[in-house]
Amino acid sequence: MTTYTEQTSPRILLTSVGRGWTGLDADFVHIPRGLSHVPGGKLHSLGMHFGPPVKADCSIGGRRMRRVQKPGDIDIVPAGMDGSWEDDADCHILRLSLHPSLLNQVAEDLGRDAGKIELLPRFQVRDARIEGIGRAVKADLEADTPSDPLFIELLANALAVRLIESASGRFPAPDHHGEPKLSERQLRVLTEYIETNLDQKLQLADLAMVAGVSVTRLKTLFRNSTGSPVHQYVIRRRVEYARALMATTRMPASEIALAAGFAHQSHMASTMRRLLGQTPGEIVRQASEF
Incomplete structure (x- = not known):
């Protein structure tokens, strides 16, 4: 060399x-x-x-x-x-x-x-x-x-x-007692917290504190309880909330984006296209037909 x-x-x-x-x-x-x-x-x-x-x-x-x-x-x-x-x-x-x-x-x-x-x-x-x-x-x-x-x-x-x-040198041992999950109360309190704070920057430490578990534990428990990683769940709830606002209000798209917790309007639009296959404009037009 x-x-x-x-x-x-x-x-x-x-x-x-x-x-x-x-x-x-x-x-x-x-x-x-x-x-x-x-x-x-x-x-x-x-x-x-x-x-x-x-x-x-x-x-x-x-x-x-x-x-x-x-x-x-x-x-x-x-x-x-x-x-x-x-x-x-x-x-x-x-x-x-x-x-x-x-x-x-x-x-x-x-x-x-x-x-x-x-x-x-x-x-x-x-x-x-x-x-x-x-x-x-x-x-x-x-x-x-x-x-x-x-x-x-x-x-x-x-x-x-x-x-x-x-x-x-220690790796997780396989769990032979079924998948651990959040209790019904933990899951209800956590999802309610997410719903009422969609306009905020949600952080793992805050979600873990609400559920009463560690950050590391939250990842596994939430996925086992809902079938979805916590970040994907939050993103889908942001998208669904934004879609509901578009269908039921006349709020500008920029305001809807912030209300649903997106960084900006284009962030909301690209996420909607990826998850719903629709643009905000298409959602608004579809809602106006009914």
């Missing part, structure tokens, strides 16, 4: 900056061939390779590895550790940054001692769940209209769970 002495400058192609994400940051970057150095920061970092295979010489926290990075390969860099990568060709990397406070909170939710969970630098990790999370994040960065921030919170939480599992 050719040795490069000058550092390359990555070019950010997509970024989560300005999207209002919680717990997780992301950049999709183009890295020219040569040497790139990433100084240790306050966040845990993961780098996922996209595109053709590239030969690389990598170093993290004193550990070194020469390898061919392939699509889906993941490097894990704990907070505070420097990393350097010397690539023999241009490459594209999805960089995910996770807040340690989220990792600690999820560890507590899982009944683990956060102080005993140690993330270690790892090269060329192959993990289908982390790869799936990465691809979902990249798809959201590429979308003209971003997902509800609640979806990103769920991805961040799922990533934290997976990192904790891999760090401790």
Whole structure:
């Protein structure tokens, strides 16, 4: 491998900056061939390779590895550790940054001692769940209209769970006593809270508090109780509420979007097209025919 002495400058192609994400940051970057150095920061970092295979010489926290990075390969860099990568060709990397406070909170939710969970630098990790999370994040960065921030919170939480599992070597045991669910009262209180706060930014921590469970537990219990992930349920309720307002009022579309909790009118329109196959204009015209 050719040795490069000058550092390359990555070019950010997509970024989560300005999207209002919680717990997780992301950049999709183009890295020219040569040497790139990433100084240790306050966040845990993961780098996922996209595109053709590239030969690389990598170093993290004193550990070194020469390898061919392939699509889906993941490097894990704990907070505070420097990393350097010397690539023999241009490459594209999805960089995910996770807040340690989220990792600690999820560890507590899982009944683990956060102080005993140690993330270690790892090269060329192959993990289908982390790869799936990465691809979902990249798809959201590429979308003209971003997902509800609640979806990103769920991805961040799922990533934290997976990192904790891999760090401790303990994975969830299969449940032989049926699927755990929210009680009828918990589900009623939670869905009523969602209905009355559709115009607000709903966050996982608030929903978990209303249900009286941990954030990590909420994901499983809600899906088992309703058959739908919590973020998809919220999005559908926003869409149905917006459709009802269009059919029964003369409110401007921009006001309906805000009343239903969408970021803006185009966000509402694209979500309606995706879920209902109709535009707001078509819904209004259809309602006027009756």
